[in-house]
Amino acid sequence: MIPQRTATSSTLTLYVNDTAHTVTADHRTTLLDVLREHLDLTGTKKGCDHGQCGACTVLVEGRRANSCLLLAVAHDGAHLTTVEGLGDEGRPHPLQEAFHERDAFQCGYCTPGQIVSGVGMLCEAAEGHPSHVTPREVLERATGAPAELDRDEIRERMSGNICRCGAYPYIVRALEDVRHEVTRADGPARASGGGREVPA
C-alpha cells in the first residue's frame, strides 16, 4: 500500500508476530511506543528509552534491536517479533519455559527483552557469529560453524540486557538449557514470518 503522509505523521504497516498492523504514527514515534501505546503490545518494555538497558529488545527481520532507538516511520513493511510472538500457539518458546524453570528473573521487567535477545543471540551463534570473548584461534579458523556457547560467551552476548534484580547467573543457565534447541533454521527467515494482512 502507498503510505499516507502528512508533514508530521505517516500511515504505515508493521508485521508484528506475523500479523499486519496498519497504524498512523507521529514521525517522532519509536517502534517501542507503537508497540506499547498503539498496539497495546506491552510485553516489550521501556526501561531507559535510550538504548542503554535492552528491555525493549525485539527482533527486526530476525535480528535483535533496541526498539526504543528505531523510528516507526522508517520501518514501514518491517517484520517484527516481540515476546508475545515467541513460541507456538498456546505453547511458550523453550527459552520462556527455561526462564520460568530457572527463576531467571525477579521483577520481570527486563525479562521479555532478555528472552527476545536470547532467541536472537542463539540464532547469531547458530550462524557462527563470534563475540568479543571468542578465542582468537576460533576466529582465525573462521569456519562459519555454529559458535560454541560456554558461560562466558553467553554472558558477553547477553550483556546488552541489564537486569537490576541480579538474575544473571540464572539467565545464563536458562540459555545453556536451550542453546542446542535453536538452530540456523530458527533465524531471520522464520522470524520474519509470512505477513498476513489484517486490519489494525
Add this chain to the structure above:
Amino acid sequence: MAAPKTTEGVLGTAAPRREGRAKVTGTARYAAEHTPPACAYAWPVAASVARGRVSAVDDSAALALPGALAVLTHENAPRLGEPEDATLHLLQSPRVPHRGWYVALAVAETLETAREMARTVRVTYDEEPHDVVLEPGHPRLYHPEWANGGNPGDRETGDFDRAWEAAPHRIDVTYTLSPLHNHPMEPHSATAVWEGGHLTAYDSSQGATPVAELLAHMYGLDQRQVTVVAEHVGGGFGSKGTPRAPVVLASMAARHTGRPVKVALPRRHLPFVVGHRAPTIQRMRLGARDDGTLTALHHDVVTHTSTVTEFVEQAAVPSRVMYGAEGLRTGHRVAALDVPSPSWMRAPGEAPGMYALECAMDELACTLEMDPVELRLRNIPDREPDSGKPFSSHGLAACLREGARRFGWERRDPRPATRREGDLLLGTGMASATYPVLVAPSTASAQAQGDGTYHVRINATDIGTGARTVLAQVAADALGVGLDAVRIDVGSSDLPHAPLAGGSSGTASWGWAVHKACRELRESGGTVVTVDTTPDVEAQQEYARHAFGAVFVEVGVDVVTGEVRVRRMLGVYATGRILNARTARSQFVGGMTMGLGMALTEHSSMDAALGGFVEKDLAGYHVPANLDVPDIDVHWIEEHDPHLNPVGGKGIGEIGIVGTPAAIANAVHHATGRRLRELPLTPDRVGQDLAGAAG
C-alpha cells in the same frame, strides 16, 4: 481435634513463581501498561537551577502545539493537602530546592506531544547560590536526633576515649562512598483515572496502601474513594517504598483535564526525584588487645540530606550490633544541602556502614597478623552491644565457619600480592553481613470456597521477591492443603490493608497475617476470617533480632588495565527459616550482585557548579552487566528461632548487598597489597594506584 496434618513439602519447597508464566510471556502488566480510553500523557518539567524560585512560566508556545491539553504549574495545579513527605508536595509553590525538582507538567493527547511541550515550556527563575558538595568539615554539619529507621543519631556505651587511649593496637581510617542510585528497571510510573469522585491509580509502588492513604489525604477523600493497584512492579530497591512523584502528578493532571493520564518518568529524571543512597564519609577507629579482642570502636558517619526532608543514612547503626567493645561510640552528622532528597536504597545503613566496619576489621586483622575470620569469631558478642538485649538467635559464627569451609579459606596464604597469573594479581577476601529483623502489623483475610479451595486476600506487593508465591505457601501450610487449593490476591489497596515491601519485612509481616487468618479459618471451620496482627506484633518480647551472613570472594586484578573482576563469590546466610528455596536464592544472589555493583561499577557525583548529579542514566551510572557477574554460590544455615513470627523467617531481601562490597574490597587488598578506601574500585582508580605504587 485431630493433630494438624503435616504439610512438609509446601513451606520451604522451591515452588515456582505464580506469576512466572505471565512475566516470561509478556502478559504481566505494570503501572504504565494500563491505557484507559481517552488516556492522555504527561511529561514533567525539571528545574534547571540548583536553588531559587520560579519567577515566571511561559507556556504559550507549548499550549499552541497540536494536541496540547494543559501545562500544570504551581499557579494552576490542584491544591493538595500537605503530605508528611514534603517531596510529594508537588507544583504547590514556586520554591526550587534542588536541580531536577519538578516545576511543571505538560499534558497532551500523545506522548510525543507531551514531551515536546515539556521542552517548549519556558521557565525563568530567581536563582540563588547553591551548596551541594559534602565535605568532612562542612560548616552546616549537625548531629541529628534520629537517623533513618528510628535509630538514635548518636550513642555511646562505656568510655570510648579511655579505651582508645589504652588500646595496644589501633586502626584509624576513613572510607568514602559516593551517592548511589536505585535504578529499578521499570521507571517510576502511574496511570490515574477519576470516575465519579473515585480515584483509581495504577502505580509502580512497593506498597499500595500507603499510596492510597496519601492520595486520600491530599485530595481530602475518604480512603474508600481511592483504589491503588500495584499488581506487578518492576523492582524498587527502596525507591518505590513510599509514594513517589508519578502518582501525584498523574492524579493532578487527570483531575485538571478530566481525562485518564499516564506518567512514566524519563530514566534521566530518576536520580533527582526518586531518592538515592546519600554519600557517606565514615571514620573508623578500632582499638584491640593482642588477642584481637576489640576494646574501642568509634564509627563516625558524615552524610548529606536535602533542604526538603531530613533523611539520615544510618550507616553507624551496624556497629551497634556486630561486635562488642568496652568503649563503643557511634554517631551521625548530616548537612542539609541543596541536593535531591536521599531516601532508602537496599539495606540503608547496613550496606554502607558494613563496608566501612568490615574493611576496618580486615585492616585490624592485617595489623594483628590474625586471620580475619578468626578475628570476627573472637568478637561475637553475647548480647547486642549497644542495647544490652539478648539475641533471639545468632548465626554469624555458623556462617563464618561454613563459609570458610566451603570456600577453602584455610588454604589461603594471608600475605598480600603473592598470587599472580599473567597480568592478573589474585586475592581473596571476606566480610560479615547483618540485617535487622523488622516486622509491621498487617491484616489479611481467608475464605473457604466450599469446594476445598481457599481464597486469601492481602495487599502485599510482589516487587519481584516472590511474595505472591511464598504467601500462598504460608496459607497452604496453615490450612493443611496443597498449594493448588490456594488462590491469593495481592497488589491492590482494595484488599485488606498491609504494610509495604521494605526493610526485608514483607514476608514476616504479611506471612504472619496470612498464617493467622488461615489458622483461625481452619480452627473455626467457618467460611471467612479477617485478622489484624497488631496485638501479636505489639506483644513481641524484647529481643535483639538480626539476620547474619558471611561473604567470601576471589578477585583478579589486571595490573595493566586496573580492572577488577570477581572470579568466585560465596554467601552463607542465617536468616531464620527459608520459605521458598528458589525465590530465596534469587534474592540473595540479586543482593550480592548489587553489592558487586557497589564495589566495582556504581558511582555518582554532584556537579559542584551546576548542582546536579552527573551520572543521570544507565550509560553514565554503571550497574553490573551479565559479563561482570560470575557464578554466585549461596548457602544458608537452617535456623530455628522461637522468638520470630509464626512463619519463622528473618527477611532476606537486603542482607545480600551487605558485606559483599567489603569482601570484594578486602580481596582487592589481598591481591594487590594496596588499600583503597573509596568505592567503586574502577580501573582508573585501581590502575592509577598500582602505577603509583610501582613508580
